[in-house]
Amino acid sequence: MARSDRSGDIILSTRNVTKRYGQVEAVRELTLEIRDGEFFTIVGPSGSGKSTLIRMLGGLEAPTTGSVWLRDEDITHVPANRRPTCMVFQSLALFRHRSVGENIEFAQKMRGVPPGERRRHALEMMRIVRLPDSYYNRRIHQCSGGEQQRVALARALASDPTILFFDEPLSAIDYRLRKILEVEMKDLHRRTGKTFVYITHSLEEAMVMSDRISIMRDGNIVQTGTPRDIYSRPGSRFVAQFMGEVNVFEIREGRIASPEADVSAIGRHGYLVLRPEHLRRLDGQDAADVRFEAIVESEYMLGSRLQYHLRAGDASLVAEIPIPAATGVTPGITARWGFDLADATLTED
Numbered sequence: 322m323a324r325s326d327r328s329g330d331i332i333l334s335t336r337n338v339t340k341r342y343g344q345v346e347a348v349r350e351l352t353l354e355i356r357d358g359e360f361f362t363i364v365g366p367s368g369s370g371k372s373t374l375i376r377m378l379g380g381l382e383a384p385t386t387g388s389v390w391l392r393d394e395d396i397t398h399v400p401a402n403r404r405p406t407c408m409v410f411q412s413l414a415l416f417r418h419r420s421v422g423e424n425i426e427f428a429q430k431m432r433g434v435p436p437g438e439r440r441r442h443a444l445e446m447m448r449i450v451r452l453p454d455s456y457y458n459r460r461i462h463q464c465s466g467g468e469q470q471r472v473a474l475a476r477a478l479a480s481d482p483t484i485l486f487f488d489e490p491l492s493a494i495d496y497r498l499r500k501i502l503e504v505e506m507k508d509l510h511r512r513t514g515k516t517f518v519y520i521t522h523s524l525e526e527a528m529v530m531s532d533r534i535s536i537m538r539d540g541n542i543v544q545t546g547t548p549r550d551i552y553s554r555p556g557s558r559f560v561a562q563f564m565g566e567v568n569v570f571e572i573r574e575g576r577i578a579s580p581e582a583d584v585s586a587i588g589r590h591g592y593l594v595l596r597p598e599h600l601r602r603l604d605g606q607d608a609a610d611v612r613f614e615a616i617v618e619s620e621y622m623l624g625s626r627l628q629y630h631l632r633a634g635d636a637s638l639v640a641e642i643p644i645p646a647a648t649g650v651t652p653g654i655t656a657r658w659g660f661d662l663a664d665a666t667l668t669e670d
């Protein structure tokens with residue numbers, strides 16, 4: 322509701338935060354701005370510093386240097402329990418021998434809220450996360466993995482935090498359920514209007530849910546943008562490759578080595594990154610900015626499309642073609658392939 326008035330304002334930010342553990346710099350000189358009401362995801366491979374960063378954002382860890390801000394207030398040294406934020410841990414952190422209701426009401430009970438009021442509030446939270454009222458008395462160990470996840474969310478929402486932090490909440494959940502919960506998380510975000518800060522090593526997961534994504538590498542952020550920006554305009558080979566199959570062509574002296582193509586119009590040095598769906602098989606007189614011959618080495622069925630692994634000289638390439646357009650492409654054939662420069666991204670590193 323109030324969201325439209327506030328959205329776009331910076332709610333949480335860091336300025337040059339560094340966290341050292343002995344010789345290890347887990348986070349290095351990192352500056353970040355999270356907007357009020359957005360679903361913001363930090364993605365990076367294991368060891369890139371995601372957990373360290375989110376712990377500093379949530380007040381569970383103090384930076385070695387630099388500062389953390391809530392709007393225009395420096396909260397660097399404000400402990401977690403005095404921040405209007407909440408860390409949603411994996412469902413493992415629930416009290417397994419207690420009921421769903423007791424778990425959700427835990428914090429309110431500690432604060433001395435009377436039982437009737439606690440119960441009403443807990444049921445309201447359960448409705449937000451789409452848990453039936455009948456689950457109120459059910460023990461945690463009688464709930465499925467997905468239901469436990471919802472209890473953990475309801476418990477976090479019960480304290481009405483302004484910002485919710487999620488540290489890989491879905492990583493231990495099997496693929497099918499994870500896909501469902503990703504959509505639920507996004508819906509929940511929309512329904513609550515709160516700021517969600519989420520970390521994951523899965524860019525695929527991030528893409529589904531997030532308004533904006535930051536990609537971390539070696540303790541710093543290498544790119545921030547909407548899922549669409551990151552997918553279509555990766556700023557480096559690292560980001561492009563992190564997103565799955567991609568073709569990388571090195572440009573030297575304005576030429577791409579393997580296809581022998583002159584691309585000096587767009588750059589003399591760097592890398593051209595091309596998604597597999599933009600590499601086309603050329604028929605007869607089909608035009609393309611860059612053209613070359615390649616042998617089809619193998620074929621993989623991906624559902625609605627086929628993936629081909631190609632070899633052009635020393636280069637290994639990958640193409641994906643919708644099934645109706647893939648007739649005649651089979652392992653063993655040599656064919657002409659090509660792509661347009663407008664579909665590729667030029668990166669420096």
Ligand code: ADP
Pocket residue numbers: 342345346347365366367368369370371372373374
């Ligand atoms: P991620 O969440 O992306 O996997 P982490 O933030 O957990 O990354 O870790 C970043 C780096 O900091 C790693 O090299 C890790 O070993 C190190 N690290 C994290 N926490 C500690 C700690 N408490 N003590 C020592 N080193 C740590």
